[in-house]
Each structure stands twice: as structure tokens, then as C-alpha cells.
Amino acid sequence: MDNGAGRGIFGRMSNDTNIAIVGGGLAGGATALALARAGLSVTLLDAAPRAVLDDPAFDGRSYAMALASTRLLRNLGLWDALEAHAQPMQEIKVTDGRVGDAAVALGLHFDAAELEEGPMGYMIEDRHLRRAMLDRLDATPGITIRNETRVTGQSVGDSGATLTLADGTTLSADLVVGADGRQSGTAQRAGIGRTGWDYPQTALVCAIAHERPHHGVAHQLFLPSGPLAILPLTGNRSSIVWSERRGLAEEIDRLSDAEYLSVLRPRFGDFLGEISLAGARYTYPLNLTLAQSFTAPRVALVGDAAHGIHPIAGQGLNAGLRDVAALAHVLTAARRRGEAIGSDAVLDRYARWRRFDTAALGMATDLFNRLFSNDSALLRTARDLGMMAVNRLPSLRRGFMREAAGLNGDLPDLMARDMT
Template sequence: MMGMSDIVIIGGGLNGLPLALALAQGGFDVTVADARPAPDRAAVGFDGRAYSLAAASRNLLGAVGVWSRVEDRAQPIRRIRTAGGRAGLGASPFSLTFDGAEIEGGPMGTMLEDRFLYAALLDAVHAEPRIRLISGDRAVAQSEGRVTLASGTELEARLIVGCDGRGSGMAQRAGVHRTGWDYGQMALVAAVEHERPHEGVAHQLFLPSGPLAILPLPGNRSSIVWSEKTEIAQAVQALPDAEYLAALQPRFGDFLGRLTLVGRRYSYPLSLSLADSFVAPRLALVGDAAHGVHPLAGQGLNLGLRDVAALAEVVIHARRRGEDIGAPGVLARYQDWRRPETRALALGMDAMNRLFSNENPILRLGRDLGLGAVNAVPGLRRGFIRQAAGLSGRLPALLRGERP
């Protein structure tokens, strides 16, 4: 069976679905094929998974008609406090505080649970007549402009987009190689309930073994992303809840009072992975299919949504000019827009992780003094805040909250 669309997207996750919406609203007929059965993920209860959405990502979700569906379930991040620290000793007195009130456009970031964001995207996709969603069917073969699914269904389009994650089969089958390295770290991800209110403040603590992010959720709950050396992380993940908390509490500190685990606990290995090319003949790669970065600052999803906004704008403008949307010259515009910025940010986070994740007292002192110096200079601090909010650099229209 053959299905013809303007654009086929392989992967119906948090990059594939907003891209489908943006392209359909731009006048394209879009088919999305996702290997997972859709309703299961949308129907789960609280499981602890949440995302830090930069202000620019919030703008994009507003532009494609999704933000109004989730706004009342979100937790604004009003301030971000970054500091060095050591387990049992708390945060360093030298810290850097980003206050969202210093920039225009509301909070610099917003925490939103995976289940709410995914369900809202799914509802919006189902309501869009230009989008055909195929669930529970994975891509197994491809050629230029054509994809075969496991069911035998063949999909054809002028442009195929791989939104199929870090182990992207679309990239592999197209011969796209990746450059990167393993960090020897794992991320432990969970949600905790705490006695005291977080007041919308996110904390990024740089411990010698890896960063610990404490990110506010609605109510007296926070999401934690705890990066730790692999051997230690595996041992901690295997502990019962009470012992897991006993290992977390001295790293977390007692500023929010006693902690209780809520939802599920997750773990995944940390690595840097950057596709050597974001494009191939009639193929564009988006999100984790193009780049996997350290979870420092929670930029993974935000980077993917920047890809979404740039690709949608390039393709919509190309069609207005009467161009073939899958032509090499069109796809080169997308790559030239996104790959240099992504590479710079990925390497910047890599360098920061290496600088902070060590016991070297000279590096620790230099780091702490650097944080204190940036904090003392308002103009420099505002620049960092705009970067964290995703509002710096050449912004596609969707990241400004506008249609391309």
C-alpha cells in the first residue's frame, strides 16, 4: 500500500508532533509514523517525567495552538540559581542567579510534565485534517523520498524528516555518521515532594561527580536530574526508595526540608552525539536524531524545538518561492542555520560539564569566582538569561510566537 504526502515525519514524539502541526498549518499534507502506540503514553498518571521549556519553546507551542491546552498545568521558572557545591557541604557562597523579571516576555522557562505535553500535542494533531497519524508501525527501510513501514505500508513524499531519536534508524540507513563520546556518567531522574515551597526557583548545583538540577513542579514538588559517575549511579538506582533518598538528601541539601519520592525513577547513560550532517537526499534530521547533548540546563527538547522552527520556516518559504522542498539547496539552508549553533552549544555544555565535574581546587576556585563575577554585572547576566530563555541568536518566527 502506498501513501503520498507532501512531507513524511518518522517519529511522533515531542519534536515530530509540533513539526507536523507547524507544517500542516503552513499548508502541507503531512503523514506522521510513530513506532509506539499513541494512547498509552498520553493516558499515564504522574510518573515524574517533566521538561524545562525555554521561553522560545513556549512561544512555538503557542504559535501552533498547543500552549493554551497546557498552560494551567505548567510551573513557571521565575529564577535559576547556579552554584558549585560538594555533597554534605551545600552550595558554594559564589553563585549566579538568573531572574526572569530581568527580561521581557514573562518567565524564562516553564516546567511541564511529559504526560500533559504529549496528550495536548496528540489532541491538536487529531484535530488537524492535514495530518495523518500512523501509530504502532516503525520504519524498516528507505530510499530517496520513500519509507517502508514494518506493516508493509510504503510512504512517499518530497521530504522525509527523521524525528526518531538518538539511535535514529533514518540517519543510519541514510549513511549519516555521528561524532561524540561517552561521559562515564548516568542521569538519575525522579520527582520528589518536599516540605517547603520552591517559589518557582530552579537550582543547578555543580557537584564534583556531575551536576544536580532541581526543577520546580506544581505544588511542593520538584523534578531532579542527578548526573553521577556510572558505577555510583547504577548502585544508587538499584537501592530501595529510602536508601535512594538517603543518598540524594546530602547532595540536595535541606533548604526544601524533608524529601519524599513520587512517581517512578529513571536512569540513562550520558553521552554527546552530533550527526556529521543534519541532511541527506530528501531527508532532514531533527532533535535527538541530529544531536544528543548533556542534560545540563535541560536544553535537549529546547534544541529540538529550535530545529522544528527552523525547518518549518525553511520549507514553508521554499514552497512560496516555488522550490522543490526536498532539493539539496533547500535542505542546506536548514543545516546551515542549525548545525553550527547546535555544535557550539553542545561543545559549550560539554566544556562546562568538564570544568565543573571535578575535584581540582584551582578549577573550583576559578569557577566560583567566575560565577560571582557574572552575577555582579547586570548586562552580562541579562545576556545569559536571554540565552537560557532561548531568545538569543537568529530566531525563526515560531520561536517569536509567530507563524512563518
């Protein structure tokens, strides 16, 4: 099959590959699969050694995958390997309280039974998602993976972009996709700046085993210092994403496992019974960072390279996968029309599709964090009454549920329906 790489018209040599993806994480891997599915040749450049990526150990990291994101995983051929490890989220309960409060009567309750499409999403552990993606990448024709490969230079010409690698070699491509995180070197080399700010919060992340079943219920508890999410995993286990003031978070992180649990327990009570740690503990400082442009000549950004948001709604990876689906949609349509996939006109369609959505999501998560991460009696009364009002308006409640499931708006093909 002619992927477009190799010899072009009139015998002129074309670029080494159609797409060069910088960054081999989940966003980069999904981009490679989506674009190879469209018949493009892809080279995936990852600075990490393959042995690190192959490690099967559970490190506590998990993702809340919206329903639209699971459609993408199905269409990329990943779901068969993931389904047995995916925990459906049947309900989401949102409450507003302080440490030591009794159960809060005012709050939001979302039930998947109100959605025709099924569960609002699934919790999937990083180890299973990464393993399924690596296996699929290995098995997909048209994808070349180069591990332990760093990019040191980047230039653009009339027919494509050229990457200079740390070993002194070069790689030319019709388009470079930056999937290399919030400190994206691809964006920096393309002259794309960033807008954003730090939060005075750090996320403490872990997984717990617990005595009682969670029944597929996800909990979002708003505390004065920041949100605490308790997200169901398979079995009697849950993922914890716990935001605390930065100084206190650093003190908690230095505690022993037993002391750590003694601080965590009173924050959400005893409804899960006895708890213990399952996997490693992590911390990361929280910030909002948005690329000022999603594209530059011959360059497109996806995932955290384009936007990094507060984890308050669990939408970080989902937003990145929507980038992937939108980029694949735009490039596939352009290729069918005979357009140059790296042209400014084609890339502008992708940027216009994703710019407003991600800016709105970033601002919404910022607003919710500021609104709820405080102990103001006036604000607390207002937000609790607001949640009660949403609960009593079924159409508004379902609208929030569809938004959380990723079903609202103009969906790319890979997220709009099952194409397998």
C-alpha cells in the same frame, strides 16, 4: 484545500504525502503540527502503540521549556491546554559545592524580573505536554497518524523518497523527516554518520514532593561527580536530574525508595523540608552525539536524531524544538516561492541555520560538564570567581539569561513572536 499531494501537473500522480515524519515523540509531533500549519500534508509514523502514548500517569519526567519554546507551543495551539500545568521559572540559582558543604556564597543568580519578556521559561511535565500534543495532532487537518508502524527501508528518487514499511507496503513523500532519536534509523539509512562520545556518568531522574514551597526557583548545583538540577513543578513538587558516576549511579538505582532518598537528601540540604518521591525513578547513560549532517537527499533530521547533548543546561528538547521551528520556516518560505521543498538547495538552508548553533551548544555543555564535574581546588576557585564576576556585571548576566531563555540569535518565525 490542495495540499500538494494527489495529482500533479499534466495529470501525473505526485507522492502519497508531502512530508513523512519517522518518529512520533515530541519532536516528531511538533514537526507535524508546524508543517501542517503551513498547508503541507503530513504522515506521522510511530512505532509505539497509541495506548502507550495515551497513558495519563505521571512518570516523573518533566522539561525545562525556554521562553522561545513556549512561544512555539503557543503558535502550534498547545498553550491553552498547558498553561494551567506550567510552572514559571522566576529565578535560577547556580552554586558550586560538595556533598556536605554548607551553603556556597559564590554562585550565579538569575532573576526573571530583569527580562522584559517575563519568566525565563516554564517547567512542564511530560504527561501534560504529550497529552496536549496528541489531542492537537488528532484535531489538525492534513495530518495522518500511523501507530505501530516501523520503517524497514528508504530510497530516494528524482521526485521524492520512498519508505518501505514492516508490513511490506510503501509510502512516498516529497521529504522524509527523521525524528526517531539518537539511534536514528532514518539517519543510518541515509548514510549519515555520527560524532560523539560517552560520559562516565548516568543521570538519575525523578520527581519529589516537598514540605516547603520552591517559589518558582530552579537550582543547579555542581557536585564533583556531576550536576544536580532541582527544577520547580506546580505545587510543592520538583523535578530532579542528578548526574553521578556510572558505577555509583547503578548502585543507587538498585536501592529501595527510602534508601534512594537518604542518598539524595544530603546532596542539596534541607531547604525544601521533608521530601518524598512523586512518580517513577529513571536512569539513562549520558553521552554527546551529533549527526555529521542534518540533511541528505530528500531527508532532514530534527531533535535527538540530529543531536543529543548532556542535560547540564536542560537544553535538549529546546534545541530540538528550534530545529522544528527552523525547518518549518525554511520549508514555508520555499513553498511560497514555488520551490521543491525536498530539494538540496532548500534543505541546505535548514542545515546551515542549525549546524553551527547545535555544534556550539554541544561543545558548550561538554565544556561545562568537564569544568565543573571534578574536585580540583584550582578549577573550583577559578570557576567560583568567574561566577562571581558574571553576577557583578548586569549586562553579561542578562546576556546569559537571554541565552537560557532562547531569545538570542536568529529566531525562526514560530519562536520570534506570538503568531496566534
